[in-house]
Amino acid sequence: MSSPGIGYALLGLWALGMIGLSYLIFRRQDVDDTREFITAGGRAQVGLTTASFAVTWMWAGDILGVPEYVGLTGVAGIWMYAAPAVLSSLVVIPFALRMRRLFPQGLTYSEYFIERFGKRAHLAVIAVILYTMVLGGVIQLYVGGTVIGGLTGIDPNVVMAVLMGTIGIYILLGGLWGSMTTDLVQFVSAIVLTVVFVPLLLFEAGGPSGVYEGLLENLGSDAAPFLTASNLDWIEDLFLPYALGLGVWGVVSLSTWQRIFAVRRDKTSRFLTAGGIGVFTTIAMYGVIGLVGLAAVPEVGPADLSIEALGLLPGWATVLFLVIALMVLGSSVDSYLTAIASLTSRDIYFRHVATDAADAQQLRVARLASVAFAAVIFGATVVALDTLGFTQLLLIGGIGATALVGPFALSLFWSKTSSLGFVTGVVGSQLVTGYLLAASYDVVVTAPTLKLWEIMAVGHLVATALTATLSAASPDDFEFDSIAREPTAGAGPADAAVRPDGGATGADGGDRE
8 A cells, every 4th residue: 555645746846757658749740630530640650559559458458357257257357358358359350350441531439330221320329438438538537536545545536537638638638649558558558567566466365375375365265166167157247248249349448449530551450469468468467456356355345355455565666556456557548549539520510510621620629538538437437436336337338339240240241231221230239228227226227237248139139130120122223342442532531542551642642641
């Protein structure tokens, strides 16, 4: 446990460092047009993009979520948490490869839907993406308030205000360039956290043998199932909802798609696969925190295992851990805020409000949105902190994916998929899952009470079945090759041409370096 004074000092230093770094990137990369702000000009190096993707998927939530899973079901909690997270990065690969070929000029993948189906479908997708990204930001900021506040004694709301304010400022400056560059620093920090501090915590608790003996003593008759990977007691409550929701969440995550459009097209599979492997390794290491907690602080509930176990670190290590935790926390929240700023500028403002808006206007809206939605995410997190447990919030976070994955897949690979089928599938699924979710929390009482994984399964089935059935009954005859296009005369930077490998080209057709 550290002191509030040290905590405030670390928050201040972190804020200055991240804002300063983003300002340097703002000047160096000339973040003065919408393409640079939203997709880093399509010219980000694969190493930078991979690190950014990996640390974004090394959710800050893992610090709380993995130990809690372990506290509930033991060693099996590690794979129950890790498998869906890795699955999410792999499932998106065929979507990404297909999209990059069909829609190479995209700045946000959501713009594909207005080209494919028109404005009604686009608005439906915007609604799903917007609340999904806000909820993702809430989950991560929730962890910031809980972990940093718990280890320093600072009011969690104060911690969240500093985190969100800092992130809002550096995204305002650098957009995706600011997010990815700070992510690189944060990626290195995340690696240090897993390879240095988790082993240090293990040895502070008595080493592997001491922890094992503590587990045997504290778990008693539960030791056998808790110490094997085959304990399936919580599979319906932990694994299945995570797999059906967050396990396919990468397909609908605008923060993931920004990075897909930022890297060279021929590097897409590589960076998504490498990112998924990185996620698995960090989750496995975070699982050790849960095992240490079970061995050293048996009286603590699963939800508090992470904070109590980390409190075993010596004072100097706690301070360094807080610095690194701040880095990891920032990497996830800034990704969602950048995505929301992009969505507001391109998909809402440019596509539906001011279709003739100049590039400078789009950029201004994106920057204003980064500040406005920082406030929205902060307010929503304050409410969530008082009303929901972390695992509960984490699992609900995947509900938006259930409406979009099936219809999205059909739209990419089946030319007969119709606008009517797509809109009905997405909207109908969200209405059904929303109603069933409300019933499970006793908000309404006229619907059957289903488990969360069953609600998510129903959402996937309704979305896919409605889209396929209505499309078969009244099909489109869409020409996929009609989406990709060269820039029109006088196009601004946001509509610049795109090389086959995904990089931007200049007005003269030469590479923009």
